[in-house]
Amino acid sequence: ALAAASVPGFARLAQTLAAGVAGTDHLAAARVLGLGRLRLLWRHVLPNIAEPLLLSVTTAAGTALVALSGLSFLGLGVQPPGYDWGQLLSQGLDRIYAEPLPALAPGLALVYAALTFQLLGEVLAGGAARRGRVVRIPAQRSAPSGPAEDGQVLQVDGLTVELPAPAGPIRPVRGVSLSLGRGEIVGLVGESGSGKSLTALAVADLLPYGARASRRTLRLLGTDLGALPRKERDRRLATGLSVIFQNPASALNPALRIGTQLTEAVRAHRGTSRAEATARAAEALRRVALPPSLLRARPYELSGGQRQRVMIAAGLMVRPGLIIADEPTTALDVTVQRQITRLLVDIRRDTSAAILFISHDVALVAEFCERVLVMYAGTIVEALPVGRLAAGARHPYTRALVASVPDLTADRGRPLPTVEGAPPDP
Incomplete structure (x- = not known):
């Protein structure tokens, strides 16, 4: 249910980011190159939208983890004999004054996991921004350009x-x-x-x-x-x-x-x-x-x-x-x-x-x-x-x-000549 509910938001984000790339000159040039649809997406669109998408994915993963644990804490998620951090937190809460560690440890684990997902998103986004193959430069030189066609x-x-x-x-x-x-x-x-x-x-x-x-x-x-x-x-x-x-x-x-x-x-x-x-x-x-x-x-x-x-x-x-x-x-x-x-x-x-x-x-x-x-x-x-x-x-x-082109012989005491009026509206 959480995954299905997050789909429209991700779809809207991906569509908005891709639309911003679709109107660029470099994508138009890639179309003229004859690149296929999948290669356009993989080579030119995804690298330019990967960073915010990866951040959104890892943020959503951390949020989903907290939400699932919250459902288990309320008794609506994982049921015994299964367990997760939310259920452990719920069971330890009854003995928090006698034994605080069983109650505090699942909560600290949730905080640590959520922060880990955030940091993972930053690392993945930074890797996507720096992604690219190093080009090795051969020693040989290319042949001189040939002449254009006649006529x-x-x-x-x-x-x-x-x-x-x-x-x-x-x-x-x-x-x-x-x-x-x-x-x-x-x-x-x-x-x-x-x-x-x-x-x-x-x-x-x-x-x-x-x-x-x-x-x-x-x-x-x-x-x-x-x-x-x-x-x-x-x-x-x-x-x-x-x-x-x-x-x-x-x-x-x-x-x-x-x-x-x-x-x-x-x-x-x-x-x-x-x-x-x-x-x-x-x-x-x-x-x-x-x-x-x-x-x-x-x-x-x-x-x-x-x-x-x-x-x-x-x-x-x-x-x-x-x-x-x-x-x-x-x-x-x-x-x-x-x-x-x-x-x-x-x-x-x-x-x-x-x-x-x-x-x-x-x-x-x-x-x-x-x-x-x-x-x-x-x-x-x-x-x-x-x-x-x-x-x-x-x-x-x-x-x-x-x-209207100025030159060094123009009279500096007079305004530069301009074209009067404006071109007609198409």
Whole structure:
């Protein structure tokens, strides 16, 4: 009866904790990897909810022990000739003044057992938080990355995203068309709410629950993704495209070591052995100027800049043809920003991967991109070479964005120029 009564509470706790993990970026990436339901639960959900669940289990065990002993003390539990601590306490209570030990010992045993269960829960929860296999780093180095496929890496035509709303669906992205060639760096700029990140998530098939994407064409590395079965489409996305998320703290699983997260994709889709995948992960960390010893670390042990570099290293593991960098420098200081952008340029030069760089920073995009796509109110209003951004822009919104970039020649006695008004509500 006690066990049955505790089931709803445990079920509610497990559901609430799992729901908090289900919406994270690292679980969405694990789904794209093609991991099965049981492996998702065992590898990505349970490690992140195990600590509070174990504490609840051991607390409930101690509480149940006290409750069962209380029933026996009242004569409603174990009956003679059987016995437990509650019945021993009840029998010894009659002689407590003549012989106190038979009465006090069962009570002290109950207190000790309840505290032991609490301490056991702390130990098990701490072990679950530190759980993880130590990754051994082989001495060999991985082979250099191969070139991307010839022709267009990404072709998108007529992309529209719909989000459910009480008054009917809204369309924050409407009719977006873009293309990227091999080895090309294209910037996607626009203010917050213009639909940049939703466009990237729709291309990567990582839209939030309830959102729907439609398009006339979506081709990645020459393959029409819309014509593929779901499993094959996920495999093509997991190996041909990498996303560098804006917030690496949520994109990296806090319960898994860096080495495990770097090697998961190549082991799942390339059939790479553990030793080879670990060697490739060590090489990827070296390429982003991080020591291979970080393979043994967990994300919370790294700084923000280090986590962002780990995200880039994870993107290099499958040697993708397209890298989507969704505002990868927003939360970083200017020194680390410069390091990240130089790193992306080096990756483009070494691997011939195309890069879609999403940013609010027009000056940063103008510095290292080749083409610029300007997004406003869910549509791309202008596409032009970066050399024409300052003087050759034709759309008034593009000109307003460029005019808002401060420079050292501006009159310091006057307010900085801004874009008047606000974008329309989708």
